Amino acid sequence: MILPTKRLPEDRALLAIGADILLIAARPKTVSRLWDEIKQLRASRNIAAPLPFDWFVLSLSLLFALGAVQLRDGRLYKARR
Numbered sequence: 001m002i003l004p005t006k007r008l009p010e011d012r013a014l015l016a017i018g019a020d021i022l023l024i025a026a027r028p029k030t031v032s033r034l035w036d037e038i039k040q041l042r043a044s045r046n047i048a049a050p051l052p053f054d055w056f057v058l059s060l061s062l063l064f065a066l067g068a069v070q071l072r073d074g075r076l077y078k079a080r081r
Helices: 014-024 031-044 053-066
Strands: 070-074 075-078
Touching: 014 031, 014 053, 031 053, 053 070
Parallel strands: none
Antiparallel strands: 070 075
16 A cells, blocks of 8 residues: 555555655645645656545545645645755
8 A cells, every 4th residue: 555566556556656755846835736736746747546635635644644745725736855
């Protein structure tokens, strides 16, 4: 689930989705805006499998647990290291 496996393609792994989220989150954005932009990014890459919203939320949860993102004032920020 977190990493790709034999039965879980790379584009569905939570780390890959999280990497796309971090790529898009160069500037602070709302979660709904990130959701819209991640769908557009995946459509532009011609990824056949649609991304369900719950996988998107799980990826955000993973990024929060890793300390990679923060939520302030209703916007998602990349954590500064």
